[in-house]
Amino acid sequence: MVNILLVEDQVIVRKGLRMILETVDNFSVVAEAGDGMEAVALMEKHEIDIVLLDIRMPKRNGVETTKLIKQRWPHVKILVLTTFNDDEAALQTLKDGANGFLLKTADPEKLIQAVHSCLEGGLVLNEEVAAKMMPKLLDDKKLDKHQPVHIPLTERELEIVRLVGEGKTNKEIAAELFLSIGTVKNHITQILQQLDLRDRTQLAIYAVKNDLV
Numbered sequence: 001m002v003n004i005l006l007v008e009d010q011v012i013v014r015k016g017l018r019m020i021l022e023t024v025d026n027f028s029v030v031a032e033a034g035d036g037m038e039a040v041a042l043m044e045k046h047e048i049d050i051v052l053l054d055i056r057m058p059k060r061n062g063v064e065t066t067k068l069i070k071q072r073w074p075h076v077k078i079l080v081l082t083t084f085n086d087d088e089a090a091l092q093t094l095k096d097g098a099n100g101f102l103l104k105t106a107d108p109e110k111l112i113q114a115v116h117s118c119l120e121g122g123l124v125l126n127e128e129v130a131a132k133m134m135p136k137l138l139d140d141k142k143l144d145k146h147q148p149v150h151i152p153l154t155e156r157e158l159e160i161v162r163l164v165g166e167g168k169t170n171k172e173i174a175a176e177l178f179l180s181i182g183t184v185k186n187h188i189t190q191i192l193q194q195l196d197l198r199d200r201t202q203l204a205i206y207a208v209k210n211d212l213v
Contacts, residue, residue: 002119003030003046007039007053007065008081013104017052017081020108021115036060040068043076050077050118054104055089063092070097074199077118090125097201100124120169123204151210152194158212160187164200165207 004021006029008014018029031046033039037059039051051069055062066078078098080090083105090101099118102111103126114124153161156177163173170188174181188200197203207213 002027002115003049004028004115005031005033005039005042005046005048005051005053007033007036007051007057007062009034009054009057013054017111020111021052023108024112024115027115034058036062036065036068039065040072043069043073048073048076050079050115052079052081052115055080055082055093063089063096066093066098067096079114079118079124094123094201094205097199099201102126117167117169120171121200122169122172123164123167123201125167151212153191157187157191157194160184161191161203161207162212164188165204165213167204 004027006014006017006021008017011034014032014034018032021027021029030048031042033042035057036053039053040060042048043051053062053065057065060068062080062082066080069076069078074097078093079100079102080093080098081102081104082089083103093101100114100123102114102124106114106126117124151158159177160173163176168176170181170184173179174184177184179187188203191197192199192203195203195206197206
């Protein structure tokens with residue numbers, strides 16, 4: 001069973017999300033919060049697999065909440081939802097460890113697919129947001145004076161980083177490279193250690209900033 005925490009200040013939107021998610025047999029919305037502070041309190045009481053949260057909320061917004069949850073529960077997946085095409089906020093949540101960013105205008109099928117992809121290790125980006133974020137990442141690259149000239153990875157590792165940067169899951173990477181899922185996981189763990197990165201979201205950003213995608 002996949003335990004889900006919904007964090008959304010508009011009750012009617014939250015109830016609608018719950019109805020969509022619970023059409024999936026193994027999805028269970030075990031808790032709901034109206035703001036970021038309540039969300040963190042509920043994280044302490046429940047075993048959560050994935051958090052779906054809005055960016056713009058009272059008391060503590062989605063950007064701050066993402067950072068707090070990832071610091072305390074790094075294994076928990078976070079899918080950020082918003083009605084605002086806010087690329088700056090999206091970029092910040094991804095830098096802080098969010099596993100995806102989806103506009104609330106997405107249809108129910110896309111929402112369910114996005115949750116599955118996050119759970120499987122993929123990086124979910126709404127197409128409109130991604131189109132605006134990638135140039136921003138490239139601009140950040142130009143300003144990054146500490147960017148290494150040499151990337152200390154093998155050709156196989158670079159290929160895996162490229163596929164992570166494209167948002168592929170471990171299963172998809174394994175199929176494309178004719179490897180086992182376990183081998184892909186081991187490679188990614190070693191790559192993260194070598195590059196001193198926290199998780200695959202940071203790795204995906206690294207791939208974009210270093211022209212690997």
